[in-house]
Amino acid sequence: MRARVSSLLLRAEPPSPLAGVLVALLAVAAITAVIFPLRSLSPAVSNGVLYLLAVLLVSTVWGLWLGLLTSVISLAAFNFFHIAPTGHFTISEGRNWVALGVFFAAAVVAGSVADLARSRATEAELRRREADLAADLARGLLGGLSVEDALAPAGERLAAALDLPWAAIALGPAQRNGARALPLAAEGRRLGTLLLPEDLYDDVVARFGERVVPALEALLSAALERDRLQAEVVETRALRRSDELKTALLRTVSHDLRSPLTAILTAAEALSTEGLSASERSDLSAAITAEAGRLAGLVDKLLDLSRLQAGVGEPHRDWCSVEEIVRVAIDDLGVAPDRFRLAIDADLPLVRADAAQLERAFANLLENASHYSGGHPVSVRARAVGRHLMIRIVDRGPGIPATEMSRIFEPFYRPASDRSAHTGSGLGLAIVRGFVEANGGRVWAESLPGQGATFVVALPLDADGATTEGPATRSAAP
Amino acid sequence: MSGSPRVLVCDDEPHIVRALKVVLRDAGFDTLPAYTAAEALDVASLRPPDAAIIDLVLPDGSGIEVCRSLRAWTEMPIIVLSAVGEEDQKVRALEAGADDYVTKPFGPRELVARLQAVLRRAGSAPDEPTITVDGLEVDLGARIVRRAGDEVHLTPIEFDLLRVLVRNRGRLLTHRMLLTDVWGPAYANDTQTLRTHIARLRRKLEPAGDDGPRYIRTDPGVGYRFVA
Numbered sequence: 164m165r166a167r168v169s170s171l172l173l174r175a176e177p178p179s180p181l182a183g184v185l186v187a188l189l190a191v192a193a194i195t196a197v198i199f200p201l202r203s204l205s206p207a208v209s210n211g212v213l214y215l216l217a218v219l220l221v222s223t224v225w226g227l228w229l230g231l232l233t234s235v236i237s238l239a240a241f242n243f244f245h246i247a248p249t250g251h252f253t254i255s256e257g258r259n260w261v262a263l264g265v266f267f268a269a270a271v272v273a274g275s276v277a278d279l280a281r282s283r284a285t286e287a288e289l290r291r292r293e294a295d296l297a298a299d300l301a302r303g304l305l306g307g308l309s310v311e312d313a314l315a316p317a318g319e320r321l322a323a324a325l326d327l328p329w330a331a332i333a334l335g336p337a338q339r340n341g342a343r344a345l346p347l348a349a350e351g352r353r354l355g356t357l358l359l360p361e362d363l364y365d366d367v368v369a370r371f372g373e374r375v376v377p378a379l380e381a382l383l384s385a386a387l388e389r390d391r392l393q394a395e396v397v398e399t400r401a402l403r404r405s406d407e408l409k410t411a412l413l414r415t416v417s418h419d420l421r422s423p424l425t426a427i428l429t430a431a432e433a434l435s436t437e438g439l440s441a442s443e444r445s446d447l448s449a450a451i452t453a454e455a456g457r458l459a460g461l462v463d464k465l466l467d468l469s470r471l472q473a474g475v476g477e478p479h480r481d482w483c484s485v486e487e488i489v490r491v492a493i494d495d496l497g498v499a500p501d502r503f504r505l506a507i508d509a510d511l512p513l514v515r516a517d518a519a520q521l522e523r524a525f526a527n528l529l530e531n532a533s534h535y536s537g538g539h540p541v542s543v544r545a546r547a548v549g550r551h552l553m554i555r556i557v558d559r560g561p562g563i564p565a566t567e568m569s570r571i572f573e574p575f576y577r578p579a580s581d582r583s584a585h586t587g588s589g590l591g592l593a594i595v596r597g598f599v600e601a602n603g604g605r606v607w608a609e610s611l612p613g614q615g616a617t618f619v620v621a622l623p624l625d626a627d628g629a630t631t632e633g634p635a636t637r638s639a640a641p
Numbered sequence: 642m643s644g645s646p647r648v649l650v651c652d653d654e655p656h657i658v659r660a661l662k663v664v665l666r667d668a669g670f671d672t673l674p675a676y677t678a679a680e681a682l683d684v685a686s687l688r689p690p691d692a693a694i695i696d697l698v699l700p701d702g703s704g705i706e707v708c709r710s711l712r713a714w715t716e717m718p719i720i721v722l723s724a725v726g727e728e729d730q731k732v733r734a735l736e737a738g739a740d741d742y743v744t745k746p747f748g749p750r751e752l753v754a755r756l757q758a759v760l761r762r763a764g765s766a767p768d769e770p771t772i773t774v775d776g777l778e779v780d781l782g783a784r785i786v787r788r789a790g791d792e793v794h795l796t797p798i799e800f801d802l803l804r805v806l807v808r809n810r811g812r813l814l815t816h817r818m819l820l821t822d823v824w825g826p827a828y829a830n831d832t833q834t835l836r837t838h839i840a841r842l843r844r845k846l847e848p849a850g851d852d853g854p855r856y857i858r859t860d861p862g863v864g865y866r867f868v869a
Contacts, residue, residue: 421724424746426656432749433663443663450656 183225187233190217195240202245211241211266218270222277230274238267296324297378304386309393310334313386318358321375331358332379334387343368345376349384419461423454430454456497464590467523468574471597478517478602485545485552485622486511488518492525501540502533508546514622516602521622524598524606527591528556528618535560535616547624554620563610571608572596595620646691646760647671651681651707652722653700661694664749670756678702682710690717692760694752695739697723697730705730705737712738718759720752728862735815735864742813742863762811772807774868777846777856779807786846793845798823802838803846806857806867815864839865 194217198210214237222230242252246259254260303317304310314332322330331339337356338344345357345368357379359371430447433439439447486507493503532541536558545554563571570576574593595618599606603623610616648670652658655676662672673690675681678699685693693711697704704721711719721734721742731742740759743752770782778787784800786793795803805822806814816832828834839857847854858866 421745422654422657425722426654426660428746429657429660429664429749433660433667436663436667438667439663447660447663450660454656 178224180225180229183221183229184232186224187217187221187229187236190220191233191236191240194237195244199244211237211245211262212269214238214241214266215270215273218274219277222274223281226281227274227278230278231271234267234270234274237270238263241266292324293374293378296321296375297382299324300379301382304382305389310383310386310390314355325375327363328360330360332356332383333358345372347376347380347383349380354380354383354387420458423458423461426454427451427458461590464527464594467594468590468597471594471601478520478598480515480517480602482513482515483518483521484511484513485521485554488521489525489529489543489545489554492522492529495522495526496530496533498530498533502536503529504540504542506542506544511545512547512552512624514552514624516604516622517598520598520602524595524620525554525556527595528606528620531591531595532556532558532560532616532618537561550624552622552624554622556618556620557615558617559615562612562614563608563616564612568608568610572606645669645671647673647688648756649673649675649681649685649690649693649695651675651678651694651699651704652696653677653698654696657696661749661752664753665756668753668757676700678704678707681707685711685715689715692718692720692756692763694720694722694756697721697734705734708734708737708739716763718756718763720755720759722747731863732815732817735813736817740812758811762809772810774807774810775855779803781808788846795842795845799838799842799845802835803842806865810867813860813864813866819865 191214194213198213201210214234217237218230218233221233239252242254242263243250246254246263248255254263299320300317303320304313306313308316311334314334318329318331321332322328331342332347332355334355336344336346336353337358339358341361342358343361343363345359346353347355347357357371357376359368363371427450430450434444434447434451486505489505489507493500529541529543537560539559541559542557543554544557545552547553572592572595574590576589576593596606599620599622604621606618606620608616608618646669648665650658650661650665650672651674652661653676658672658674658676662674665672673684673688675684678701681693681695681699684690695704695707699707708719708721711717718741719739721731721739722745723731723734723742724745734742740762741755743755771778771780773779776789780786781804786795786800786803801823802819805819816835817829820828820831820835824831824834839859843854843857846856856868858868860866
């Protein structure tokens with residue numbers, strides 16, 4: 164069974180010929196009935212002109228051949244009812260032969276003209292619909308969606324416009340069972356494939372190749388070009404961003420590594436001078452130790468960050484205890500432990516995460532909080548809330564102005580309100596966010612200026628740890 | 642008041658200040674420590690130091706501002722501490738009145754040597770008519786230059802450039818400072834002109850050889866200095 168293709172777009176399928184014959188017969192009968200009573204008033208030969216109406220009607224709708232058939236029927240009716248001897252298909256007078264001949268010639272010409280007008284109108288309609296379809300496909304392919312995403316809707320649109328059961332456009336060469344594949348190419352390059360039902364008539368497919376394929380090729384080529392350009396823009400943007408990061412990194416290295424180095428060099432030189440008191444000597448060597456520790460810490464942070472940015476920070480997840488992680492982080496900080504007040508719920512569930520990464524994240528958060536807390540203890544609270552483990556680190560520092568809330572987790576961001584140039588690398592919170600998010604959690608800050616800041620880490624309690632959606636955010640979450 | 646020259650040292654890193662104090666003491670200087678820009682200005686106005694060493698990045702402002710404030714009332718030599726890659730900052734500090742800069746991390750001996758150089762220059766009589774440096778004799782009054790006793794012919798503009806460099810010998814002069822002094826403010830950004838004239842001056846004055854310039858040293862991206 165061949166697919167039905169009634170759409171005007173591909174082929175103007177004429178109305179049923181049987182109907183044409185019927186209409187021809189009825190029209191001739193009606194005209195005969197109209198002019199029969201007039202035969203006493205005007206000469207039958209002139210009334211015969213009315214039969215041309217039937218010929219025009221049938222030619223316009225059903226084409227030239229049925230038009231000619233109508234001419235012949237008209238001729239017969241004319242002869243039978245109006246030309247003497249009436250009631251017979253014979254003609255007695257020679258001049259009536261001439262009249263019939265003239266009538267037939269006029270009917271053929273009228274039929275041809277009507278048929279021509281009909282095909283012109285059909286062609287015009289066809290072109291209009293093709294233009295509509297092309298515009299529609301252009302909107303789909305060149306509009307907002309990427310080519311990949313736009314292909315399926317474009318196929319559906321094509322099928323609807325052509326009244327096909329289905330149609331599909333694929334990128335590159337493609338084949339499908341029960342499908343006919345028409346290659347789409349531009350400038351000698353294969354772009355894609357138009358897939359159509361296999362059971363289409365050959366002339367329909369030929370028409371496709373002639374009318375639809377070229378437009379589709381041009382559109383697809385333009386859409387792919389647009390996609391390529393867009394990808395380039397995105398890539399350029401990413402490169403620029405990575406350039407900015409590198410510049411910031413250089414600045415950090417330039418400044419933050421140089422200060423401790425300067426202190427170490429100067430203290431070492433000072434140690435080699437004469438006449439040092441014992442307290443000066445121990446002060447200088449303590450300075451060297453402290454500054455070397457600072458350097459090591461900064462190198463750690465830079466490594467963490469570059470690991471995160473290179474995407475090699477893939478977490479090794481295992482069941483681990485947040486309490487243990489927080490305690491290790493505090494130990495590693497080398498700050499007096501009484502700077503922190505822990506309030507961790509007993510029998511807190513375990514989380515499935517990379518313990519080492521979380522330890523780095525908490526170490527940075529705790530260091531940050533203890534730095535800004537101005538000597539006040541930092542409180543660390545942890546409890547399970549719904550499907551999340553919430554850890555809140557609360558300091559009593561100056562707080563974070565609302566304007567900076569959204570930026571504090573950016574690498575190398577240093578708050579404008581923090582004018583002391585050497586207090587932080589601007590890397591800590593970026594590392595926190597990187598590691599927390601790598602482990603399926605979220606981190607954000609809450610703060611009222613002047614009332615300290617709270618950093619909240621929400622870790623998923625689901626076994627797969629795949630939850631990325633955090634709990635409702637109560638403040639500017641980054 | 643002791644006989645040792647006093648040096649104001651301003652850096653927000655206590656470790657650096659304390660270690661520098663020991664190093665400077667060893668070199669015969671007394672240190673007046675300060676950790677912020679405000680403190681530096683306070684200390685300097687209470688006990689005017691003989692020289693100052695100021696970090697460019699301070700918690701409450703920029704070392705450049707400190708230079709500018711100090712220059713409002715004192716001609717004492719100022720050395721700024723900066724990080725590499727901060728050429729703009731260096732230029733701005735020099736134009737704000739700093740005499741020299743040292744890049745972190747620095748060898749403390751280098752800092753002491755620079756400090757002694759700027760102090761020597763500041764101590765030398767400013768109105769000498771003839772300056773002799775390492776075989777080069779510049780007679781500012783007669784506008785005559787002799788190298789190893791032989792007169793060197795300079796164009797008027799070359800002589801003016803040399804005069805500015807020599808009168809500030811030991812001090813790093815930025816491109817803009819030299820251009821403004823010799824050509825006028827309208828030429829302040831015309832570094833190409835400056836480079837051309839420096840090259841000519843070197844051809845006429847510097848001894849031939851591959852040892853690099855003996856008299857006029859380049860500080861890339863910042864300016865030139867005539868050796869002290």
